[in-house]
Amino acid sequence: MAICLLPLTYVIFQLFKLVLERRDQCCYMLAYECYKAPEDRMLNTELCANIILRNKNLGLEEYKFLLQTIANSGIGEETYSPRNVLEGREDSPTLTDALSEMDGICYETLDKLFARTGISPSEIDILVVNVSLLSTVPSLTARIINRYKMKANVKAFNLSGMGCSASLVAIDLVQHLFKCQKNSLAIVVSTESMGSNWYCGKERSMMLSNCLFRSGGCSMLFTNNRSLKHQAILKLKCMVRTHLGSNDEAYECCIQVEDDLGYRGFRLTKGLTKAAAIALTRNLRVLVPKVLPIWELLRYTIVTYRRSKSQHTKSEGVGSGLNLKTGIEHFCLHPGGKAVIDEVGKSLGLSDYDLEPPRMALHRWGNTSAGGLWYVLGYMEAKKRLKKGDRILMISLGAGFKCNNCVWEVMRDLKDGNVWKDCIDSYPRKTAANTFMEKYGWINDESVSFIRLD
Known part of the structure; x- marks a missing residue:
């Protein structure tokens, strides 16, 4: 009897241990805060056109290409630009410009996140920041730790070069860290350095980023502490x-x-x-x-x-x-x-x-x-x-x-x-077109295709 019960007890113990481990590996999102830039950094049709026309490296064909891209981009009149671009310094950005842009996004979203949740920065166990196009010394995570005086044993990770999908990469990292660190709180900050990476040349495949990318970012708070499950918004x-x-x-x-x-x-x-x-x-x-x-x-x-099996199927249906x-x-x-x-x-x-x-x-x-x-x-x-x-x-x-x-x-x-509260009642828009289409929609007209740069 004892010989039979011993392996059965071991199996039950391992199953019970596995269940307990999985209970501690949950990843809950407690809150998130998206960034909204000041109104004086808002881009409208005139500002976009002026920024395009400032680039003296462009010829008529390049201007047409940019106007056509923006007119068909689906981007509206209320996006935000880095300050150095608005001020006409996109061709000579400084490190101060880049850090100021990052500080504005990171600190504003984190301040709101801590205020909303009541969590103190000193309670954070894991900090992950992902910015693809800017890597500084000390790192951006170090700047945040210094600003909020986080504890000495906070696990800090600075991710660069990960592109538009970096946010989920950072969350995946947090999820794996949760497996070996119980009852933890983690912060993920996802944004991008736009102002210091403005393209001032004339290659079409590289000008697209200037048309599509805008200032923005988000800070998120996660936990694997099941006692905070009632505060979670997502699992x-x-x-x-x-x-x-x-x-x-x-x-x-x-x-x-x-x-x-x-x-x-x-x-x-x-x-x-x-x-x-x-x-x-x-x-x-x-x-x-x-x-x-x-x-x-x-x-x-x-x-x-x-x-x-059907050899004559012409369409999937x-x-x-x-x-x-x-x-x-x-x-x-x-x-x-x-x-x-x-x-x-x-x-x-x-x-x-x-x-x-x-x-x-x-x-x-x-x-x-x-x-x-x-x-x-x-x-x-x-x-x-x-x-x-x-x-x-x-x-x-x-x-x-x-x-x-x-x-x-x-x-x-x-x-x-959230960040939509001031404008959500005006959405969805019947058309995603901006006034570029009204002012520059002619750019799509084949009748003007004869225009060429001499």
């Missing part, structure tokens, strides 16, 4: 990261380089859409079985098998693909650009209602790089879409090339106006 269910860096074409489709004239900028190539499609497909192959019900996976398997809405209620796409949002939405079979948050976030805030996802989430919350038990799929694409996706569970009904 991380799963995360999948996919990296195509071993593929040369994917690696080079989003890359920081110098042009032939020595101007440094961010090059976006035509290979980006192909890399994004491959990365997203591979990512979802791993993620989808974790979140969709078995009956939907079984239905998809049967339909796919029947299609493969409606409903032949996976129905993501059987396991996901909300889709939080990175607002990287109008074309990206439309293509991802089409490939996933999403409706205009599903795509409204990223489209409106792009219109109001522009592409704020790693912070963009949280403006989309803020729109959903301000519109009171998020109910307890709902699941949110976050999709982010970034340089590398990589695709990082995760699923959150809403812990309680969310209805805070």
Whole structure:
């Protein structure tokens, strides 16, 4: 009897230990704060046009290209620009300019985050900051630790070069640290250094970043302390990261380089859409079985098998693909650009209602790089879409090339106006076009294509 009970007791003990360990590995989001720049940094049509016309390296064709890009970008009249760009110093940024831009975003969002949650900076156990295009000494994490006088044993991580999907990379790091550090509090700060990385050359593939990227960022508070579960707004269910860096074409489709004239900028190539499609497909192959019900996976398997047997099938037909809405209620796409949002939405079979948050976030805030996802989430919350038990799929694409996706569970009904509170009643806009389309829409007219730079 004793010989039989001993291994059984051991198995029960290991199972009990595993359950307890998993209970301590939860990742809860307690709060987040998005950045809203001062009104004197707002960009309208006239300011955008003036900034474009200041670049003496451009010819008529380049001006036409930029105006055409902005007119069709889906970005509105109320986005924000770095101060040194507004002041005409984009061609000679200083370190002071860069640090001032980062301090404004980080400190304002963190001040509000600590005030909202009642958590003291001295209680923070983990601090992760992701800014792709700026790496200083001491690091940006050190600046925050110094500002808020955090404790000496805080685990600090400074991530650079991770692109627009860096926010989920930082959260994945926090999630893994939680596995070996119980009852902890973690801060993630996601933003980008725009002012010191303005492109002043004339290569079209590098000028796109000036048209799309705007100032913004977000600070988030996480915990794995189950006693704080009642304060949580989201719970991380799963995360999948996919990296195509071993593929040369994917690696080079989003890359920081110098042009032939020595101007440094961010090059976006035509290979980006192909890399994004491959990365997203591979990512979802791993993620989808974790979140969709078995009956939907079984239905998809049967339909796919029947299609493969039919040699005369000309089209897949409606409903032949996976129905993501059987396991996901909300889709939080990175607002990287109008074309990206439309293509991802089409490939996933999403409706205009599903795509409204990223489209409106792009219109109001522009592409704020790693912070963009949280403006989309803020729109959903301000519109009171998020109910307890709902699941949110976050999709982010970034340089590398990589695709990082995760699923959150809403812990309680969310209805805070957050950074959208002053303008949410005016959204959704019937059209995402800005007044560039009214003033420069003629640029799309083929009848003016005869205009050339002599």
